[in-house]
Amino acid sequence: MGDVSEVKLFGTWSGSPSPTKRVEIALKLKGIPYEFIQEDLGNKSESLLQYNPVHKKVPVLVHNGKPIAESAIILEYIDEHWKYAPKLLPEDPYERAMVRFWANFIDEKLRSRALVMSEGEEKAKLIKEYIENICVLEEGIKRDFSGKSPFLNGESPGYLDLVLGSSACSHRAIEEIVGAKLIMPEIHPLFFAWVTAMKNHPVVKETLPPHEGLLNHVLKYKQRTLELLNTKA
Amino acid sequence: MANEVTLLDFWPSPFGMRARIALSLKGIEYEYKEENLLEKSPLLLKMNPVHKKIPVLIHNGKSICESLIMVQYIDEVWNDKSPLLPKDPYARAVARFWADFVDKKVYVSGKRIRITKGEEQEAAKKEFIESLKLLENELGDMPYFGGEILGYLDVVLVPFYSWFYTYETYGKFKAECPKLVAWAKRCMENESVSKSLPEQERVYGFDLKLKKVYGIE
Numbered sequence: 393m394g395d396v397s398e399v400k401l402f403g404t405w406s407g408s409p410s411p412t413k414r415v416e417i418a419l420k421l422k423g424i425p426y427e428f429i430q431e432d433l434g435n436k437s438e439s440l441l442q443y444n445p446v447h448k449k450v451p452v453l454v455h456n457g458k459p460i461a462e463s464a465i466i467l468e469y470i471d472e473h474w475k476y477a478p479k480l481l482p483e484d485p486y487e488r489a490m491v492r493f494w495a496n497f498i499d500e501k502l503r504s505r506a507l508v509m510s511e512g513e514e515k516a517k518l519i520k521e522y523i524e525n526i527c528v529l530e531e532g533i534k535r536d537f538s539g540k541s542p543f544l545n546g547e548s549p550g551y552l553d554l555v556l557g558s559s560a561c562s563h564r565a566i567e568e569i570v571g572a573k574l575i576m577p578e579i580h581p582l583f584f585a586w587v588t589a590m591k592n593h594p595v596v597k598e599t600l601p602p603h604e605g606l607l608n609h610v611l612k613y614k615q616r617t618l619e620l621l622n623t624k625a
Numbered sequence: 626m627a628n629e630v631t632l633l634d635f636w637p638s639p640f641g642m643r644a645r646i647a648l649s650l651k652g653i654e655y656e657y658k659e660e661n662l663l664e665k666s667p668l669l670l671k672m673n674p675v676h677k678k679i680p681v682l683i684h685n686g687k688s689i690c691e692s693l694i695m696v697q698y699i700d701e702v703w704n705d706k707s708p709l710l711p712k713d714p715y716a717r718a719v720a721r722f723w724a725d726f727v728d729k730k731v732y733v734s735g736k737r738i739r740i741t742k743g744e745e746q747e748a749a750k751k752e753f754i755e756s757l758k759l760l761e762n763e764l765g766d767m768p769y770f771g772g773e774i775l776g777y778l779d780v781v782l783v784p785f786y787s788w789f790y791t792y793e794t795y796g797k798f799k800a801e802c803p804k805l806v807a808w809a810k811r812c813m814e815n816e817s818v819s820k821s822l823p824e825q826e827r828v829y830g831f832d833l834k835l836k837k838v839y840g841i842e
Binding site: 446455458460461462465466468469472473485486488489492493496497528532 | 675684687689690691694695697698701702714715717718719721722725726759
């Protein structure tokens with residue numbers, strides 16, 4: 393085994409606000425060179441199925457031939473193996489627990505897929521829930537991250553910024569599709585300030601897709617999903 | 626500073642059991658507070674305002690919620706004894722992956738077995754057994770998921786042992802996963818585990834009562 397670290401990242405098409413983005417940004421922040429392998433989720437490669445036989449999902453990080461799946465777990469691995477700055481997680485165990493807690497909350501309560509696919513009454517209900525959950529997050533940021541600025545990790549984006557960021561930064565596209573504002577500076581000032589900081593961070597900016605590309609991608613996804621449902625019916 | 630540790634819990638909760646086992650393995654003294662989930666205490670609502678769920682660990686006035694996060698916190702703070710997660714980053718990632726799998730697959734399908742009927746229940750049973758078999762595969766020939774001694778994943782999964790009798794009444798699964806049953810019994814030889822888990826029959830009684838309350842036949 394050579395000294396050279398071989399890192400491969402199996403992920404989705406670069407135009408989507410997916411968990412793959414979280415890992416890409418982390419690798420770039422740490423200056424870790426990697427090979428990106430684009431997966432077509434409608435036609436998964438043999439390699440992906442071999443590296444993630446349990447869930448068959450992306451992203452999967454393969455480091456010197458050893459696979460790690462689940463984006464949040466990959467982020468912790470990256471921080472623990474490449475221990476140098478910028479650190480993605482705080483050192484203090486209580487602060488780490490806070491960061492992991494809010495990452496769970498985001499993955500559980502701020503999923504945009506159902507929202508994007510919904511219509512009518514269901515949509516109105518999901519919009520209301522989504523905004524309420526952003527309010528809970530706003531309260532959480534105020535209470536648990538008051539000392540951290542401009543990012544939840546401090547000076548540089550970290551684990552929680554990346555978990556939240558991959559979807560939060562695409563909020564304008566989601567808002568356009570559902571036809572409603574979800575994040576409002578008057579109601580969610582801290583969250584809004586944080587999103588602005590994220591969007592302006594050079595690494596985040598270069599990795600996340602531009603608004604138009606993103607909007608088109610989400611619209612195409614919605615159309616494809618509806619077509620699939622209609623052909624099944 | 627004195628270490629003040631309180632655990633807000635509910636006796637049949639596998640998530641609460643994880644915390645009890647971890648605290649016991651580390652030799653931590655704590656106050657156990659039983660919650661009535663139909664009438665949650667002001668302390669619970671204050672300490673877990675977001676989810677209002679148990680278990681909640683309160684350490685020197687600060688609350689830590691979510692059982693997997695809690696066990697990692699316990700492991701990181703009381704790091705002088707009984708390490709739960711391994712030192713190697715890759716081994717840690719693997720342990721975390723399977724812990725996540727337990728929550729997403731074993732717990733979810735197990736719950737569906739108890740609250741659904743017919744085709745949905747059959748699908749849940751299939752998923753439940755398949756998930757346990759994958760875990761058996763991961764265990765391989767090791768005595769514990771942690772290797773020679775109990776580790777993180779053992780703590781995460783073994784609480785389901787107290788629910789084995791209950792699950793068996795819905796469909797035979799122990800015959801499908803004999804290695805896992807043997808593993809669970811091995812874990813139960815450790816006092817930290819046996820002291821933290823309720824009797825299987827008592828859990829079964831709880832499940833019956835719960836079904837009556839929710840009108841499930």
